Every structure is written in C-alpha cells, then in structure tokens.
Amino acid sequence: MSITPLRKWMLDSIPLNLRIAMGAGVGLFIGFIGLKNGGIIISDGATFLSLGDFQIPDLVSWLRIFAYSQNSQKEKFLGLLLLEF
Incomplete structure (x- = not known):
C-alpha cells in the first residue's frame, strides 16, 4: 500500500481536524489507561469513575x-x- 499512491489518497481523504481529533483521542485513551493502572482513578458502580x-x-x-x-x-x-x- 505504501508503494502505490493509495496511502496518500487515503490520508488526504481524512480532513485535518479529524486527524488531529483522532490523535488527541488516542492520547486521552492512553492517559486514561495510565491513570487507571496507577490507581488514581477506579471504577465505581454509581458514577462509573471515582478517585482512588x-x-x-x-x-x-x-x-x-x-x-x-x-x-x-x-x-x-x-x-x-x-x-x-
């Protein structure tokens, strides 16, 4: 796929704002996993999340x-x- 112009065409078809938002979403998700594994946030039945x-x-x-x-x-x-x- 990288040899052909298909890769560039696929990336250019996604708007810049959406690409930035996807990167931010992935970063927030990784940060959330780190906070959960660190015990800073824990799961709670009533509110879904709570401080650890x-x-x-x-x-x-x-x-x-x-x-x-x-x-x-x-x-x-x-x-x-x-x-x-």
Missing part, C-alpha cells in the same frame, strides 16, 4: 516524584528516582 485511595504508598510516591519533577532540573529528578527505589 490516595493512602496507597506507591501512589503517594509517584505523585511526590511527579510534583518534584515539575520544579527540578534533570539531575535532581534522576537522583530522586534513584533514591525512591
């Missing part, structure tokens, strides 16, 4: 690492990762 238990030590550690990484340099962040594990 923030008393889990692993979750607190990752949130602390994320908070520190926002205000630190690369070297400090790498050192923090090494100290955490």
Whole structure:
C-alpha cells in the first residue's frame, strides 16, 4: 500500500481536524489507561469513575516524584528516582 499512491489518497481523504481529533483521542485513551493502572482513578458502580485511595504508598510516591519533577532540573529528578527505589 505504501508503494502505490493509495496511502496518500487515503490520508488526504481524512480532513485535518479529524486527524488531529483522532490523535488527541488516542492520547486521552492512553492517559486514561495510565491513570487507571496507577490507581488514581477506579471504577465505581454509581458514577462509573471515582478517585482512588490516595493512602496507597506507591501512589503517594509517584505523585511526590511527579510534583518534584515539575520544579527540578534533570539531575535532581534522576537522583530522586534513584533514591525512591
């Protein structure tokens, strides 16, 4: 399919806004999976989603690492990762 102009024709037939929206949707889906696996969001029968238990030590550690990484340099962040594990 890449040898023929069929690939370019198929990509050009999708509007630019729709291509951007599909990329954003995939990114949100991957982010949702990460939040679910990290325990930040959990499934709930009444509301479909709920915040997880923030008393889990692993979750607190990752949130602390994320908070520190926002205000630190690369070297400090790498050192923090090494100290955490």
